[in-house]
Amino acid sequence: MPNDATLKRRLKPEQYFVVRENGTETAFQNEFWDNERVGIYVDVITGEPLFTSLDKFDGGTGRPTFTKPISKDLVVEKVDTSRDMQRTEVRAKRSDAHLGHLFADPTSPTGQRYAVNSAAFHFIPIERMKDEGYEAFLPLVEKK
Numbered sequence: 001m002p003n004d005a006t007l008k009r010r011l012k013p014e015q016y017f018v019v020r021e022n023g024t025e026t027a028f029q030n031e032f033w034d035n036e037r038v039g040i041y042v043d044v045i046t047g048e049p050l051f052t053s054l055d056k057f058d059g060g061t062g063r064p065t066f067t068k069p070i071s072k073d074l075v076v077e078k079v080d081t082s083r084d085m086q087r088t089e090v091r092a093k094r095s096d097a098h099l100g101h102l103f104a105d106p107t108s109p110t111g112q113r114y115a116v117n118s119a120a121f122h123f124i125p126i127e128r129m130k131d132e133g134y135e136a137f138l139p140l141v142e143k144k
Contacts, residue, residue, distance in 0.1 A: 001095060007045065015044050018119040019097035022082070022089075027062025030118035035064070038141050039125040040134060045095035047122070050074055051114070052140045059113045063100065064121070066114040070140065077102060090114060 008016055017023035027033070032041070041051040041064065051066045059065030069075050073093065080089035080101065088102040100116030107113075124132055126141055 002045065011044065012119070015119045018117045019044060019095070019099075022098045023117070023119075024100075025063070025117045025119050030063060032064045032118040032121065032123060033062050035123060037123070037125050039123055039129065040070075040137055040141060041116075041121040041123055042134075043092045043095050043097055044120055044122055045097050046092070048074065048092065048094055049124075049134060049137050050092060050099070050121070051116070052137075054141055054143075057108065059105065059108070059115060061113075061115045063115050064118055066116065067108045067110040067112065069114065070137075075099070090116065092120075 004020060007020060014025060018025060038053045040049045042049050050069050052070060055066045055068050057065055057067060076091045076093050078089045078091065080087045090099045090102050091097060092099055097120055099120045100114065103113045103115060104111060105113035124134055129135060129138055
């Protein structure tokens with residue numbers, strides 16, 4: 001894992017703010033909140049696939065919102081009592097990147113809403129997945 005000094009040089013300021021300083025980007029003014037392309041969302045630090053476009057839905061948060069991660073084993077859920085709130089923070093297990101928060105949501109097929117920050121991800125569209133080494137994940141995004 002790159003150290004914080006390396007990440008500060010490698011990442012854009014907003015990416016570093018989100019993943020290492022537990023920041024939140026502005027709603028409706030971020031890269032992927034309204035992305036409807038097919039593909040996978042990978043950790044901006046490690047490139048590990050965390051979410052798929054097939055699990056993305058409009059949660060009305062102005063941020064990318066998913067019903068579930070690719071695998072619960074890839075994320076860590078932590079109690080977050082910051083800002084005088086009781087929430088569940090979601091972090092990438094391998095990189096410890098802050099991704100966003102998990103909420104109960106009766107409109108979601110899983111009953112859960114992962115509201116995450118675009119800055120925590122790179123998006124790999126389906127047409128580039130094979131070339132970028134994500135061929136094994138193609139079955140997760142191809143419509144059945």
